[in-house]
Amino acid sequence: MEIVAEPGVPQVVVTREFAAPARKLLRAHTEPDLLARWLGPDWLKITVDVLEPRDGGRWRYTHTDPSGERYAFFGLYHGTPTTERIVQTYEFDHQPGVVYLNIITFDERGDRTVLRQNTVFPxxxxxxxYVRSGMEKGLRPSWDRLATLVTEGI
Structure with a gap:
């Protein structure tokens, strides 16, 4: 996994190659039961509140820590997700009024797919x-579970 957050540039680009076709990665991002199996840090419980993967559809999930503290993430889809890309807004309830643009692309290369997540900030x-909040600590184990899911679980 490569994480790039260049100084002075309001974006984070994360890239990783998965041993799976793009259709499985798309399913893992757009089906609530699959999303709940991989997204978020190990120590948090996830609840997928709504997931409407279509143009204009909403998404929202909530993480709960062992003490009961909740962290909600939500946004809208822009365009219908495909095996080429997902475009969505992204908001975090602990950072009200700040909207990120999240573009996820799937570049299929034979039986492997390079997933690139480009998150642009205001x-x-x-x-x-976002980086200081523990993004990398949650992202690495999440994408490890995603790799296992798309190679073994679906």
């Missing part, structure tokens, strides 16, 4: 908050 400060 400002470098908003990007830095």
């Amino acid at each position: 400002s470098v400060e908003d990007r830095d908050y």
Whole structure:
């Protein structure tokens, strides 16, 4: 996994190759039961509140930590998700009023797929908050579980 957050640039680009076709990665991102199996840090419980993978559809999931603290993430789909890309807005309830643009692309290469997630922020400060909030600590184990899911679980 490669994570790039260049100084002074309000975006984070994460890239990883998976040993699975794009259709499985798309399913893992757009089916609630599959999303719940891989998304988020191990120590948090996830609840997929709504997932409407279509143009204009909403999505929302909530993570709950062992003490009961809740962290909600939500947004809208822009265009219908395909095996080429997902475009969505992304908001975090602990950072009200800040909307990120999240573009996920699937580049199929034979029996493997390169997943690239490009998240664009309104400002470098908003990007830095995202990075400091533990993004990498949650992302690495999540994508490890995603790799297992798409190679063994679906």
